[in-house]
Amino acid sequence: MGSINTGPQSDSGFAGLKTNAKRLNDSLQYSCQWGATNDGGMHRLACDDQDRLVREWFIAETTKCGCSHKIDAMGNIFAIRPGENNNIPPIGLGSHLDTQPTGGRYDGILGVLCAMEVLRVIHEANVTTYAPIAVVNWTNEEGAIFPPAMLGSGVWAGQFTLEHGHSRKSIEGKTMAKELERIGYLGSTPCSSQENPLSAHFEVHIEQGTILDRAEKAVGIVTGAQTVRWFRLTLTGRAEHTGGTPMDNRSDALLAAAKVIVEVNKTAIEHGARATVSTAKSSPQSMNTIAGTVELSLDLRAPTDQEMDELEQSLKHAFDAINAEHGTSLAMDVVWDSKATHFDSEMVECVRQSAKEIGCSHEMTSFIGHDSVYTSKVVPTAMIFARCKDGISHNPAEYTRPEEYAQNLARS
Amino acid sequence: MGSINTGPQSDSGFAGLKTNAKRLNDSLQYSCQWGATNDGGMHRLACDDQDRLVREWFIAETTKCGCSHKIDAMGNIFAIRPGENNNIPPIGLGSHLDTQPTGGRYDGILGVLCAMEVLRVIHEANVTTYAPIAVVNWTNEEGAIFPPAMLGSGVWAGQFTLEHGHSRKSIEGKTMAKELERIGYLGSTPCSSQENPLSAHFEVHIEQGTILDRAEKAVGIVTGAQTVRWFRLTLTGRAEHTGGTPMDNRSDALLAAAKVIVEVNKTAIEHGARATVSTAKSSPQSMNTIAGTVELSLDLRAPTDQEMDELEQSLKHAFDAINAEHGTSLAMDVVWDSKATHFDSEMVECVRQSAKEIGCSHEMTSFIGHDSVYTSKVVPTAMIFARCKDGISHNPAEYTRPEEYAQNLARS
Known part of the structure; x- marks a missing residue:
């Protein structure tokens, strides 16, 4: 330049x-x-x-x-x-x-x-x-x-x-x-x-x-x-009967996904960044079966690359805690990374x-x-x-x- | 009988x-x-x-x-x-x-x-x-x-x-x-x-x-x-650019939906009932547009009809607070009601x-x-x-x- x-x-x-x-x-x-x-x-x-x-x-x-x-x-x-x-x-x-x-x-x-x-x-x-x-x-x-x-x-x-x-x-x-x-x-x-x-x-x-x-x-x-980083998140839990499965014995991928969404919002505000989960898709689409997998999009925006890395690290720690609580697993794939x-x-x-x-x-x-x-x-x-x-x-x-x-x- | x-x-x-x-x-x-x-x-x-x-x-x-x-x-x-x-x-x-x-x-x-x-x-x-x-x-x-x-x-x-x-x-x-x-x-x-x-x-x-x-x-x-009651929930917020919209000026239907899902779980446990949101669908399905509408299913199960009514009331109060916080609105339609x-x-x-x-x-x-x-x-x-x-x-x-x-x- x-x-x-x-x-x-x-x-x-x-x-x-x-x-x-x-x-x-x-x-x-x-x-x-x-x-x-x-x-x-x-x-x-x-x-x-x-x-x-x-x-x-x-x-x-x-x-x-x-x-x-x-x-x-x-x-x-x-x-x-x-x-x-x-x-x-x-x-x-x-x-x-x-x-x-x-x-x-x-x-x-x-x-x-x-x-x-x-x-x-x-x-x-x-x-x-x-x-x-x-x-x-x-x-x-x-x-x-x-x-x-x-x-x-x-x-x-x-x-x-x-x-x-x-x-x-x-x-x-x-x-x-x-x-x-x-x-x-x-x-x-x-x-x-x-x-x-x-x-x-x-x-x-x-x-x-x-x-x-x-x-x-x-x-x-x-x-x-600003730096922009996009992810595709896939949460995996256990698909089971909504009626038959006690509340304390579930691995509910949509509940974990909901906590991910709330955490993304909270963490972005704490970091002075912007972060949004704008798409969610649960599977199976059955009213009486607990969601076994959920796909989310994650759009992160931060003023600098370093702030982006810090935001991503904070989110990963928060996601680990959610997975530990719900027995879910989370795959996090980068879709786009603009410095x-x-x-x-x-x-x-x-x-x-x-x-x-x-x-x-x-x-x-x-x-x-x-x-x-x-x-x-x-x-x-x-x-x-x-x-x-x-x-x-x-x-x-x-x-x-x-x-x-x-x-x-x-x-x- | x-x-x-x-x-x-x-x-x-x-x-x-x-x-x-x-x-x-x-x-x-x-x-x-x-x-x-x-x-x-x-x-x-x-x-x-x-x-x-x-x-x-x-x-x-x-x-x-x-x-x-x-x-x-x-x-x-x-x-x-x-x-x-x-x-x-x-x-x-x-x-x-x-x-x-x-x-x-x-x-x-x-x-x-x-x-x-x-x-x-x-x-x-x-x-x-x-x-x-x-x-x-x-x-x-x-x-x-x-x-x-x-x-x-x-x-x-x-x-x-x-x-x-x-x-x-x-x-x-x-x-x-x-x-x-x-x-x-x-x-x-x-x-x-x-x-x-x-x-x-x-x-x-x-x-x-x-x-x-x-x-x-x-x-x-x-x-x-138990009594079973099924609902279709539709949350409506404002679809806007994920990059352009400040965190404190959003009406994010998916964030509100996430809080609904967390609240459903928490309230069901408090009531000794079972409640599950198992399907979620956000719109528009665009990674850089905040969700304007989200549809959720809600499956409630309680031992008696009275306990079901109490559970539903508690949830409605919680949903009102979520809507007030996020500027969203929520339509709640009964799909099935089994006494x-x-x-x-x-x-x-x-x-x-x-x-x-x-x-x-x-x-x-x-x-x-x-x-x-x-x-x-x-x-x-x-x-x-x-x-x-x-x-x-x-x-x-x-x-x-x-x-x-x-x-x-x-x-x-």
């Missing part, structure tokens, strides 16, 4: 520029015609026909701002406006246009549209930037039908091979590569931060949490992303100074993965969070105030 | 009779050729072809002991050996030959085979009983593919209508009536305790619990059956006296439904429990010792 080359252009060169909140919001709402649902939400899955249409619009709009386009082998689109020094890799401003199956109008979309607004302002003002600027639409950030999430940025940043990216399958058995080809976005540019580099990556994203909304602040300074990310300090300082001018100083780490988590592995990266009404996200009710999200850009 | 007419025949008339443990066990194992599984267990579902074959054998064997047969409209078979007074309804000795899909060789089968052994001993000794004796094979006690359980005895005892019994459907859509017809057991005798009465009903059954096994006693005196059963005191006394002679005095209430629970609604009924190795039942490992189960009959 090198340091960002901001070039000799001083801050004062852009001092008079202002983003247009109305244009940004109109444009965002316009772009949501592709995939809009009746409840005000969005259903625009990576590589579906709505995704194809919004990509066409994105290319047309950025072309109006003097951009040429590179489409890479994962369908990531780089809309590049030349600068003074076109031998320097572009400064990237990116996010994603795909959504959850029952998603909202801001997650990802806000980041791409904010980047487009910055581009429009610069283009209108006839500014030639020191380095080129690339507005990036990353493919399949949501991973909704082609898991995992952040696939396009992940391949670009070398976190997954291209072959892995291409071979991801939907439940219906369609591959990512085939679907990219079908919509015309299996591009010829290598999907690689080495062969198609950026100098930096900025991303505006809806917070998907309540910190800014509770503080009534428009933006937050994201200093990095903590620390964004580039110089880039974070840019965001910090800009935020200060609009009275915002909340610094936060993201509990959620974003394209920027992967770009930060290979180029200086920073993120700006936008206030999220009531913290609701991955839901049609997702909302951020237009007058506030324009502020994200005032100093971008 | 009238009192049992034991008639003028004194106990001493049968004093010399002894059951044959080897013949009983040989016969039981022989009968298990129909439906035997490789693991030593049984798979003989009501009205399947194995059930048809064991029924044919049952009729042939009881015919050898001077029985004629009535087959009623639910396929219940009454093998009747005449007595001195054939205007008196027969004394019934019954249980069931059907099994769970992965059942053992004793649940139900032991009761029918014990009754057949009693019949053989009496027939060999050329005893003419005061009243006729009927060995009864009740249809579909397990309710494995035609729920609910105890259907044949239930219709006979007027707990369900014949139409209800006939229209029960398997998952494949086959009706009970069609399947009875298919195997040739849709009989012409009315399925009714009024039109085809018994004077009494005795049943030997494997305990399906650990009380006798722990006490190392061969038999137990069953004084009645406590008290067996006929005179019949229980017969069992008590017989048990005493072999050094057994454990009195117990059944936590599980049996055909006798329904027969007790209309005729004097009593049950004898047989020791169950390690309390394991509804499992191929189900076992009761042949030398001990013969003792069940020594004084029957």
Whole structure:
């Protein structure tokens, strides 16, 4: 990871520029015609026909701002406006246009549209930037039908091979590569931060949490992303008759699982972390047979890798005690392990100074993965969070105030 | 419910009779050729072809002991050996030959085979009983593919209508009536305790619990059956992002459900009752979305109806506190409500006296439904429990010792 080359252009060169909140919001709402649902939400899955249409619009709009386009082998689109020094890799401003199956109008979309607004302002003002600027639409950030999430940025940043990216399958058995080809976005540019580099990556994203909304602040300074570790837990006890088996002679896998769930919540709070068991499946599914096995998911999030390890250790001790009490056994398999990310300090300082001018100083780490988590592995990266009404996200009710999200850009 | 007419025949008339443990066990194992599984267990579902074959054998064997047969409209078979007074309804000795899909060789089968052994001993000794004796094979006690359980005895005892019994459907859509017809057991005798009465009903059954096994006693005196109440619980919270939602701003339906499960266990122990949550299903099934709804089953068993009401009240108070803490709501729907059963005191006394002679005095209430629970609604009924190795039942490992189960009959 090198340091960002901001070039000799001083801050004062852009001092008079202002983003247009109305244009940004109109444009965002316009772009949501592709995939809009009746409840005000969005259903625009990576590589579906709505995704194809919004990509066409994105290319047309950025072309109006003097951009040429590179489409890479994962369908990531780089809309590049030349600068003074076109031998320097572009400064990237990116996010994603795909959504959850029952998603909202801001997650990802806000980041791409904010980047487009910055581009429009610069283009209108006839500014030639020191380095080129690339507005990036990353493919399949949501991973909704082609898991995992952040696939396009992940391949670009070398976190997954291209072959892995291409071979991801939907439940219906369609591959990512085939679907990219079908919509015309299996591009010829290598999907690689080495062969198609950026100098930096900025991303505006809806917070998907309540910190800014509770503080009534428009933006937050994201200093990095927390560590995330996912497990699949399988508890095994003894399936027996609910009527015939005395209370003191049971090995009830669901009772043990319940204690695991309670313990996960308690321990996470004690550690200042976040931990959730969100899925439970007991077997056999018979009302009068004590559960013999129960499968749980476990989602842990902590600010640092060390805190994650401590949290995991505390939980393991607690689980051992539960097993000892109930005669159960517990298998704990890691499904995903994402280390903590620390964004580039110089880039974070840019965001910090800009935020200060609009009275915002909340610094936060993201509990959620974003394209920027992967770009930060290979180029200086920073993120700006936008206030999220009531913290609701991955839901049609997702909302951020237009007058506030324009502020994200005032100093971008 | 009238009192049992034991008639003028004194106990001493049968004093010399002894059951044959080897013949009983040989016969039981022989009968298990129909439906035997490789693991030593049984798979003989009501009205399947194995059930048809064991029924044919049952009729042939009881015919050898001077029985004629009535087959009623639910396929219940009454093998009747005449007595001195054939205007008196027969004394019934019954249980069931059907099994769970992965059942053992004793649940139900032991009761029918014990009754057949009693019949053989009496027939060999050329005893003419005061009243006729009927060995009864009740249809579909397990309710494995035609729920609910105890259907044949239930219709006979007027707990369900014949139409209800006939229209029960398997998952494949086959009706009970069609399947009875298919195997040739849709009989012409009315399925009714009024039109085809018994004077009494005795049943030997494997305990399906650990009380006798722990006490190392061969038999137990069953004084009645506990009350059973089943509920379907639905907890509703808020589905939100596991990463984005702070720990102190959640309405986590699965966490609340876990506390419900722990509370059910704790409260049941405090009340000296049995209570089990054996099934759990959370929604949405997404690792990074907090569960918005969870469905649980709740199975409560208490010695008396009043104790059941008290248990339910305590649980409701505890559930209210959980909902208040987590901002969840809980719907609680009764699925089944079976009142406590008290067996006929005179019949229980017969069992008590017989048990005493072999050094057994454990009195117990059944936590599980049996055909006798329904027969007790209309005729004097009593049950004898047989020791169950390690309390394991509804499992191929189900076992009761042949030398001990013969003792069940020594004084029957």
